[in-house]
């Protein structure tokens with residue numbers, strides 16, 4: 269045994285790798301985490317520009333995620349909640365729809381928006397009915413996916429079958445486009461319902477010091493077990509363990525956990541890796557404004573019959589999250605889909621569309637930065653595969669959001685599952 273030997277090497281310090289490492293350390297194992305980048309967080313990083321906090325791609329933390337409630341000190345993050353709803357620009361103006369239980373101020377606007385549309389409301393209720401039918405006492409995710417896995421269809425098909433159209437369809441479609449990063453309705457209906465339940469259970473928010481505070485908190489408990497700036501070149505399983513090559517260093521461990529994003533995993537796990545998951549991209553433009561374009565704390569979407577594009581959503585982030593902008597300044601995010609057939613939109617188009625949705629003149633806004641994230645999320649088509657195996661072979665385990673749901677919740681759960689599998693193997 270060389271001096272480098274350890275029980276477990278975890279490759280990657282995103283949420284999955286950090287959760288996995290922490291669970292193993294708590295069980296008394298020696299763990300080393302190797303991270304390629306100069307900080308932990310993976311897809312959850314925050315840049316600080318001219319006093320503004322700019323997350324690398326707009327995203328929100330829902331404190332209702334079970335994994336977050338269980339493994340994150342939510343109070344320490346100083347969460348700043350958005351309003352629990354959306355503002356949809358439609359052909360007649362702006363409507364505000366929300367969960368009145370979480371945001372009582374949205375009760376009247378929501379009632380006003382849906383009252384003239386009883387048929388649409390009934391259809392939307394039909395679409396969401398499986399949420400009500402979920403068996404009491406079972407986890408919703410399990411209920412939705414194991415009750416009738418073969419019946420899971422795309423969210424487009426489910427909405428069509430339920431007859432959802434008009435304003436509610438346009439609002440649901442544009443809202444989901446920004447969450448699951450596709451606007452063709454290809455995401456699993458079971459996953460769309462799971463997300464809906466999570467949005468009803470909790471209000472998405474931003475930590476006081478930016479989204480990166482979340483992985484930073486998880487890493488803080490690991491101390492110098494995390495080695496930054498260490499890109500792993502290869503992982504080799506050998507008799508009794510695995511060997512990890514990183515730069516000039518070789519590390520031998522009894523178990524290795526590859527906790528990198530799905531599109532990068534195959535290069536390290538070798539020929540028996542699962543097929544690389546299809547990913548979806550997003551580009552977020554961040555603007556500074558001297559005047560708040562609106563005082564709303566909502567996310568704005570395009571619910572018009574002919575959306576002008578290119579944005580899936582926009583928001584004045586500093587309204588709900590004042591810590592994201594210096595005093596007297598305002599921060600606007602504007603996000604568009606990114607992919608092979610979705611090039612980065614021009615700044616003029618982004619500015620125009622954000623101005624239309626927010627009902628403001630965008631000409632004075634200053635572009636602070638544009639984050640292009642081509643592999644933001646693994647696709648979640650139907651039928652939803654909720655729990656993919658984490659053990660690839662003896663001494664080698666994988667985790668990451670590509671093993672569970674494409675979310676903060678999924679990444680944390682996959683890390684925990686990997687840790688339990690590794691702990692069991694170490695005990696043998």
Ligand SMILES: Cc1cc2nc3c(=O)[nH]c(=O)nc-3n(C[C@H](O)[C@H](O)[C@H](O)COP(=O)(O)OP(=O)(O)OC[C@H]3O[C@@H](n4cnc5c(N)ncnc54)[C@H](O)[C@@H]3O)c2cc1C
Pocket residue numbers: 279280281282283284285302303304305308309310311312324325326327328329330498499500501527528529532550641643644645667668669670674675676677679
């Ligand atoms: C723009 C955007 C918006 C999102 N919005 C939401 C949202 O609102 N709500 C939600 O729940 N989820 C959201 N997500 C998804 C969520 O952020 C991810 O699911 C989660 O962060 C994935 O964590 P992970 O640990 O699986 O992977 P990653 O974060 O990708 O971590 C993998 C780590 O491995 C490292 N690595 C890769 N290769 C190597 C190597 N060879 N050697 C060493 N290290 C390596 C990487 O640097 C990285 O740190 C969003 C994601 C993005 C990008």
